[in-house]
Amino acid sequence: MALPTLTADGQEAAEHSAPWRRRWPAWAPRAAAAWGVAYAALQALWAATGTGVPLAGDRHTPAALQLLLAALALAASGVSLATTRTLGRSGRRATGGALAVLIPALGWGAIGLPMYFVTLASGAGLESVTGLVNLLLVAAGTTLLALVAVSYRRRLGGSCPRCGQWHEGGGDGPLAHPPATTAPPRTRATAYLLMCGLLPWSVVKTVWLFGGDAIGVSGEAWQDEVESESTGAAKALASVGVDVTVLGALLGFFLLLGLLHCWGQVFPRWTLLLSGRRVPRLLPLVPAWLTGFSLALYGTLLTAGSLLMAAGVLPKPEPDGVFTSGTGLAWMVAFGGLAFGGLGWGLLVAARSYAERTRPRCVPANTSSTGARDRAS
Structure with missing residues (x-):
């Protein structure tokens, strides 16, 4: 069974008229693709100019690793756009598998982000501007790719890509939020x-x-x-x-x-x-x-x-x-x-x-x- 396109013809006008935050399953793949191109270009620039980006301790990210990250970001860009296409069974499996590999492969770099914020909040100063920029970009890209993966998985299952539930009509209306509850x-x-x-x-x-x-x-x-x-x-x-x-x-x-x-x-x-x-x-x-x-x-x-x-x-x-x-x-x-x-x-x-x-x-x-x-x- 072929995967349906992201928006049906009868819903396209309604979804374009809805607020942007309601249409995140539609724009998340394009945003992730744009992020992938921009991040790849930045990593290639840093590798070419020898810009130091902290890796661990006093070590900096080698140029070979920066070029590998650039290649992974470009792959993530292509995979994100592929989720908006009508694919066969093998294509769907390849796309889902690629997302499962690319998200942790790119997202591991965000491991040091919490300590950057703690250091800044304590007034200890900023250790590396490039390091913080890299971590923020990695966090943003990982979040976008996660949104792409969630909406894609829901569409594969036939549910609403926005809320993950089964319902009639489009996913461009308001959201009904459950009442506040305490965890079990x-x-x-x-x-x-x-x-x-x-x-x-x-x-x-x-x-x-x-x-x-x-x-x-x-x-x-x-x-x-x-x-x-x-x-x-x-x-x-x-x-x-x-x-x-x-x-x-x-x-x-x-x-x-x-x-x-x-x-x-x-x-x-x-x-x-x-x-x-x-x-x-x-x-x-x-x-x-x-x-x-x-x-x-x-x-x-x-x-x-x-x-x-x-x-x-x-x-x-x-x-x-x-x-x-x-x-x-x-x-x-x-x-x-x-x-x-x-x-x-x-x-x-x-x-x-x-x-x-x-x-x-x-x-x-x-x-x-x-x-x-x-x-x-």
């Missing part, structure tokens, strides 16, 4: 249990900042390092015993609470002018997805590394910086895996529940107009 008890318990992984990391960092010793690191040595490397608000927070990474974890926990409870769907009274208004659905979901995926991947890799070190498969790391023993550094790797992995997976669990509980349903234009006439009569 099992979901809340799972998310809170995962967040407990933050405790060892946070406790150790706080002990150091208050001058105590832990896992072979003296509080004095840690404070000296923070004093030499931190600036602005980050140094001010450290002076009162608050590590900037702990502050970032608290912000993530605040986001998780909003995803689990009703005030994440309707602005509470303490938001003043916004009180009582519906929270835009993607406002908490996009940062939760981007942050959750990156932290879950990073934390899982750290946890796997610490388990392999504990089993003797991998050697313990050599002492570095303030760490006086490889055992202490290995413990910190394990604590980091629990913290980042717990926060990341907790956000993903909460975001999945939030997405399901807040999923709106299209009110087809013909249905809404008929209902309005009936009420008027």
Whole structure:
């Protein structure tokens, strides 16, 4: 069975007259295609000019990797446009498979975006302009490609590409939003249990900042390092015993609470002018997805590394910086895996529940107009 085109002839005029936000299944593929061309051009320019883009630590992205990213972006552009075409079974499978590969292949670069925002919020300054630009572009492209994949999958299943539900009429009418609800008890318990992984990391960092010793690191040595490397608000927070990474974890926990409870769907009274208004659905979901995926991947890799070190498969790391023993550094790797992995997976669990509980349903234009006439009569 051939895939139907994105808009039927009888619905095209209505969908073009609807607000742009209601027509995202129609414009998302074109926006993703334009992003792919622009991102490929930028990566090729950086590779040709030798522009430094941070990769990990003090290392920069090599030109070969930049050219590979440019090729992947161009492939994503072509695949996005292919989702708007009528394809046979093999073409549909190839397009869906390409999206499944390209989204993580391009989206892994957003793994460092949360720390950029935490660093900026703490007043520590911007480490790299090109690094931040690259991460923002990667996040934007990953979001667009995810929208393309969602709408394409829904169309393959014959449901509305906008809301994912089965209904008559076009997907250009207003949306009916469900009432605000709290996540089920099992979901809340799972998310809170995962967040407990933050405790060892946070406790150790706080002990150091208050001058105590832990896992072979003296509080004095840690404070000296923070004093030499931190600036602005980050140094001010450290002076009162608050590590900037702990502050970032608290912000993530605040986001998780909003995803689990009703005030994440309707602005509470303490938001003043916004009180009582519906929270835009993607406002908490996009940062939760981007942050959750990156932290879950990073934390899982750290946890796997610490388990392999504990089993003797991998050697313990050599002492570095303030760490006086490889055992202490290995413990910190394990604590980091629990913290980042717990926060990341907790956000993903909460975001999945939030997405399901807040999923709106299209009110087809013909249905809404008929209902309005009936009420008027």
